[in-house]
Amino acid sequence: MTHELKASFAFVERNFFLTRRYWGWELAFLVYSVAGALSISLIGVEQGSPTLLLSLMIGAIFWNYLSVVFSWIAETIAVERWEGTLEYTFMAPVRRWTQLLGSCSYAIVYGLIHTAAILVVLVLFFPQLHLSQANPATAATFMALGSFSFVGIGMMAAILPLLYVERGAQMCFVLQSCLLLVSGVYYSVDILPPWMQALSHLSPATYVLDGVRQGLIEGTPVTALWGDIWPLLIMAVTFIPLGIWAFGRAERYAKRTGKLKRVG
Amino acid sequence: MTTTTTPQPNTRRPAVVSSARPSTSTVDRRIDDARTGVPALLVDHVTKRFTLGRGRPPVSAVDDVSLRLERGEIHGILGANGSGKSTLIRLICGLLTLDEGRVEIFGLDLERDEMAVKRLINRVSVDAAFFKKLSPLENLSFAARLYGLDAGTGKRDAMAILARLGIGEKRVGRPIEQMSRGMQQKVAIARALLTSPSLLLLDEPTTGLDPRSKLEVQGFIEELRTTHDATIVLTTHDLAEAERLCDRISILNDGRVVAASTPDGLKRLVAERHDQPATLEAAFMTWTGRSLDDDLEAEEDSDDED
Numbered sequence: 164m165t166h167e168l169k170a171s172f173a174f175v176e177r178n179f180f181l182t183r184r185y186w187g188w189e190l191a192f193l194v195y196s197v198a199g200a201l202s203i204s205l206i207g208v209e210q211g212s213p214t215l216l217l218s219l220m221i222g223a224i225f226w227n228y229l230s231v232v233f234s235w236i237a238e239t240i241a242v243e244r245w246e247g248t249l250e251y252t253f254m255a256p257v258r259r260w261t262q263l264l265g266s267c268s269y270a271i272v273y274g275l276i277h278t279a280a281i282l283v284v285l286v287l288f289f290p291q292l293h294l295s296q297a298n299p300a301t302a303a304t305f306m307a308l309g310s311f312s313f314v315g316i317g318m319m320a321a322i323l324p325l326l327y328v329e330r331g332a333q334m335c336f337v338l339q340s341c342l343l344l345v346s347g348v349y350y351s352v353d354i355l356p357p358w359m360q361a362l363s364h365l366s367p368a369t370y371v372l373d374g375v376r377q378g379l380i381e382g383t384p385v386t387a388l389w390g391d392i393w394p395l396l397i398m399a400v401t402f403i404p405l406g407i408w409a410f411g412r413a414e415r416y417a418k419r420t421g422k423l424k425r426v427g
Numbered sequence: 428m429t430t431t432t433t434p435q436p437n438t439r440r441p442a443v444v445s446s447a448r449p450s451t452s453t454v455d456r457r458i459d460d461a462r463t464g465v466p467a468l469l470v471d472h473v474t475k476r477f478t479l480g481r482g483r484p485p486v487s488a489v490d491d492v493s494l495r496l497e498r499g500e501i502h503g504i505l506g507a508n509g510s511g512k513s514t515l516i517r518l519i520c521g522l523l524t525l526d527e528g529r530v531e532i533f534g535l536d537l538e539r540d541e542m543a544v545k546r547l548i549n550r551v552s553v554d555a556a557f558f559k560k561l562s563p564l565e566n567l568s569f570a571a572r573l574y575g576l577d578a579g580t581g582k583r584d585a586m587a588i589l590a591r592l593g594i595g596e597k598r599v600g601r602p603i604e605q606m607s608r609g610m611q612q613k614v615a616i617a618r619a620l621l622t623s624p625s626l627l628l629l630d631e632p633t634t635g636l637d638p639r640s641k642l643e644v645q646g647f648i649e650e651l652r653t654t655h656d657a658t659i660v661l662t663t664h665d666l667a668e669a670e671r672l673c674d675r676i677s678i679l680n681d682g683r684v685v686a687a688s689t690p691d692g693l694k695r696l697v698a699e700r701h702d703q704p705a706t707l708e709a710a711f712m713t714w715t716g717r718s719l720d721d722d723l724e725a726e727e728d729s730d731d732e733d
């Protein structure tokens with residue numbers, strides 16, 4: 164057990180090395196994320212509605228967090244697959260959940276830092292915002308809870324680059340944009356056609372965003388948001404085991420059909 | 428996990444640290460294992476097929492292959508391109524599942540005792556697969572942690588092995604992508620040695636190395652066996668290398684073992700049976716040709732040899 168935990172740190176450290184090595188890109192990515200969040204929030208300014216501004220801002224920031232966590236998990240597999248190191252990682256005496264735990268922990272820490280940076284820029288950019296009645300505890304709770312289910316989804320998405328070297332990472336983006344569409348990131352899910360609304364209930368982001376908005380805009384305490392909490396709890400305890408299980412299945416499939424091979 | 432036939436994992440020290448100490452304990456243990464009959468590697472009627480497309484018949488990349496390696500042995504696998512060498516290596520390290528047969532490493536079953544087996548083996552392949560933007564040290568420290576070495580030991584051992592392979596301190600901190608292919612290959616070898624494997628699978632480790640580096644690596648492989656108690660499977664296209672390093676050689680053709688013996692045994696056989704010069708090259712040409720009328724003769728002969 165201690166060995167597994169130590170080994171999972173290997174993934175944290177390695178991903179940190181990668182971030183450090185690509186720091187120029189990290190900076191560019193931050194600029195990209197800030198620009199995206201800003202341009203969406205500005206719609207609220209144009210409409211002259213502080214509530215809309217805040218709502219869009221929350222959507223942009225939390226969507227950023229969730230997608231960063233999600234894509235880091237999937238992307239580390241994509242990079243390993245691309246470089247050919249995945250064969251070596253799979254040969255190492257570590258359990259798959261150890262590997263996924265390490266990648267996910269790093270993804271969450273990275274996501275938090277990245278998102279905090281965007282938050283700071285946005286708050287500075289929109290001095291007219293007043294968050295006096297916001298309930299940050301609610302926002303934090305939902306973010307933490309939502310992380311679990313997004314980690315589970317990230318693990319399932321990691322199957323794609325595991326099986327498809329060239330296009331796997333892009334396929335993750337497809338999945339991500341479908342989640343974006345049904346989760347009510349920039350609008351209320353009520354405006355979606357009924358069949359899409361049904362799908363929105365399956366996305367953890369729907370509940371996270373609803374909870375965070377209620378907390379920051381209305382100042383609602385967590386205790387009053389049970390309706391958003393329990394779906395997230397269920398998703399957290401099902402998606403992660405499901406993710407690990409599915410990843411294991413995909414690994415077996417890859418080993419049976421010879422899909423792990425790059426060259427040689 | 429079985430505890431009945433626990434192999435002795437090597438003491439976690441890289442070979443370089445204890446270069447010229449002839450270890451009697453190694454010999455003792457080898458005798459022990461020979462007596463108890465636990466081979467370092469047992470490949471028992473293993474078959475692997477790949478389906479390359481719907482409706483097409485599957486390709487047998489490895490076809491009913493059996494091998495038995497005693498502890499401390501260096502076993503060469505020769506064969507033409509596409510004969511199944513790398514597939515066999517991948518099967519042994521669990522990167523491919525077996526369609527048929529079984530593999531045991533020091534008496535542990537590859538599938539049942541997965542974690543214990545993984546700790547005992549490592550592999551070097553033709554391509555040096557790394558995070559190319561990271562430095563050798565960063566890549567090796569990742570490997571060390573995965574195998575349970577603590578950071579300090581991992582780093583020290585990594586530096587020692589890299590230095591032994593001619594990669595100096597000023598190189599270890601720079602991205603691997605700035606290194607030549609041969610140097611990358613040396614880092615790959617270092618990565619495998621770092622985890623002190625009891626069974627080392629070398630898939631064309633010297634392909635692409637210059638003559639001096641090649642000799643260095645070969646010397647290092649010999650040293651591994653003598654001072655480090657490693658059992659090695661080596662695939663190569665360099666027949667001189669096979670002759671120099673291997674105790675025994677199996678020749679693969681279309682996934683099947685068509686000849687298996689000591690290097691001298693193979694040379695003798697090819698001279699006696701096929702009226703060819705007594706060289707490994709002649710043996711290679713003879714047994715990897717496509718006409719396979721008497722393809723199992725050498726294997727049968729080699730059995731009564733040892």
Ligand SMILES: Nc1ncnc2c1ncn2[C@@H]1O[C@H](COP(=O)(O)OP(=O)(O)OP(=O)(O)O)[C@@H](O)[C@H]1O
Nearest residue numbers: 421422424427477488507508509510511512513514
């Ligand atoms: N992952 C895979 N998927 C499909 N077919 C494969 C796969 N790996 C190997 N093969 C097929 O199996 C056969 C054996 O390939 P293998 O790579 O083991 O040969 P090799 O002896 O290592 O050749 P080389 O000397 O070129 O390295 C080939 O016909 C190859 O096309």
Ligand SMILES: [Mg+2]
Nearest residue numbers: 427512513630
């Ligand atoms: Mg090969």
